[in-house]
Amino acid sequence: MQKKIIIAVDGFSSTGKSTLAKDLAKKIGYGYIDTGAMYRAVTLYFLRHETDIADETAVAEALKNIEIDFQNIDGVNTTFLNGENVEKEIRKMYVSDFVSPVAAVSAVRRAMVKLQQAMGKKKGIVMDGRDIGTVVFPEAELKIFVTSDPKTRVDRRYAELQNKGLQADYEEVAKNLRERDHIDSTRADSPLRQAEDARVLDNTALTRAGQLALAEEWVSDRIK
Ligand code: DC
Numbered sequence: 001m002q003k004k005i006i007i008a009v010d011g012f013s014s015t016g017k018s019t020l021a022k023d024l025a026k027k028i029g030y031g032y033i034d035t036g037a038m039y040r041a042v043t044l045y046f047l048r049h050e051t052d053i054a055d056e057t058a059v060a061e062a063l064k065n066i067e068i069d070f071q072n073i074d075g076v077n078t079t080f081l082n083g084e085n086v087e088k089e090i091r092k093m094y095v096s097d098f099v100s101p102v103a104a105v106s107a108v109r110r111a112m113v114k115l116q117q118a119m120g121k122k123k124g125i126v127m128d129g130r131d132i133g134t135v136v137f138p139e140a141e142l143k144i145f146v147t148s149d150p151k152t153r154v155d156r157r158y159a160e161l162q163n164k165g166l167q168a169d170y171e172e173v174a175k176n177l178r179e180r181d182h183i184d185s186t187r188a189d190s191p192l193r194q195a196e197d198a199r200v201l202d203n204t205a206l207t208r209a210g211q212l213a214l215a216e217e218w219v220s221d222r223i224k
């Protein structure tokens with residue numbers, strides 16, 4: 001049997017990271033873990049319970065009451081928060097607008113990283129996020145850092161929201177991406193950065209199939 005590895009896929013929002021990670025997991029028969037969805041689920045909980053992120057006690061208490069898991073429903077990786085299917089809700093703009101400040105809270109990160117490490121310990125997974133290759137699995141056998149030019153990213157996120165039937169304004173999407181890039185890469189705890197040993201995949205000019213083929217080659221290199 002081929003050895004199972006951990007594949008970390010990191011990069012800015014809307015670079016096509018999740019599409020690549022999902023496609024790759026499916027192609028090679030690995031599990032897929034969307035860590036952004038976990039931060040989004042925490043954000044949804046905090047919004048619903050009006051948790052003040054500056055209040056450490058309130059944050060700790062809320063985290064104790066949060067259970068996140070994933071289920072495959074009709075082939076779609078689906079996020080559950082305390083047993084409720086929140087997959088659609090966590091993609092809405094009001095959650096996107098608040099997720100970066102929530103993801104910058106150290107107590108939130110510690111709880112999510114612990115969960116992610118437990119989810120990945122059997123290997124054979126593709127995990128996508130911001131700090132997977134640097135913090136969650138610094139020993140991951142393959143690290144991919146996905147990039148694409150800013151306009152392409154806004155176009156993609158806008159199209160994604162429209163396809164899901166969610167209301168979106170192009171300028172608002174662009175502003176949200178800029179703000180999240182800034183917060184995600186300048187936060188004190190685990191800022192988004194490329195791991196030194198990551199391979200950069202710029203997919204601006206690549207098709208979905210093209211980026212998958214490239215990543216597959218890299219996987220073959222690592223499991224040989
Ligand atoms: O990938 P996404 O856009 O769904 O992620 C939502 C937010 O969660 C993103 O703005 C940054 C944060 N995030 C993080 O801080 N660390 C991760 N491993 C994944 C996401």
